[in-house]
Amino acid sequence: NAGVTQTPKFRVLKTGQSMTLLCAQDMNHEYMYWYRQDPGMGLRLIHYSVGEGTTAKGEVPDGYNVSRLKKQNFLLGLESAAPSQTSVYFCASSYSSVWSSYEQYFGPGTRLTVT
């Protein structure tokens, strides 16, 4: 049982390049989330999904797109990377059951640098 995995672990992009971050979970969770972590700011929600085929914007969605074509995968895309998107990105997932207590399980993170 791998839990939540993220690929890649590290990436360096030049301004204007595009890339996709992949998150996969094997816990059959309905809910999935993408956060970014910046020093002194905690984690901020970028986008989230409450089920296969559905996505919604979070707190800081600009410059990102997401897709959830399969229940176990949640992709985060950067169409034209900017230095302001240099950050550590975390994926998380959780159950949708009322008894789940909303606990989220986190992946190990992707460290992205945009030069």
Next chain:
Amino acid sequence: AQSVTQLGSHVSVSEGALVLLRCNYSSSVPPYLFWYVQYPNQGLQLLLKYTTGATLVKGINGFEAEFKKSETSFHLTKPSAHMSDAAEYFCAVTPDTGRRALTFGSGTRLQVQP
């Protein structure tokens, strides 16, 4: 909208001393509250959570936290710090909504001095 305030971005204690990390929240509905720990270059790991019931919650590694509704606080404590406790700690809150997303505090980095 809910928010979380963690007082003190850095806390330093001696090994064996009491650890106290402060968290205050604001929420328009009864919250679920969490403490997560992040070790260097790793993801977030759940330490403990409060949902309903007993207001004193015990977690892993000897940590505990008490939900005080009147003070809108959820402070994290450990009676005796260990060197392995050095990490960053995040308080988080989520109300009972369909989004279920967590709102995080800005984090507190705990240093443990020998």
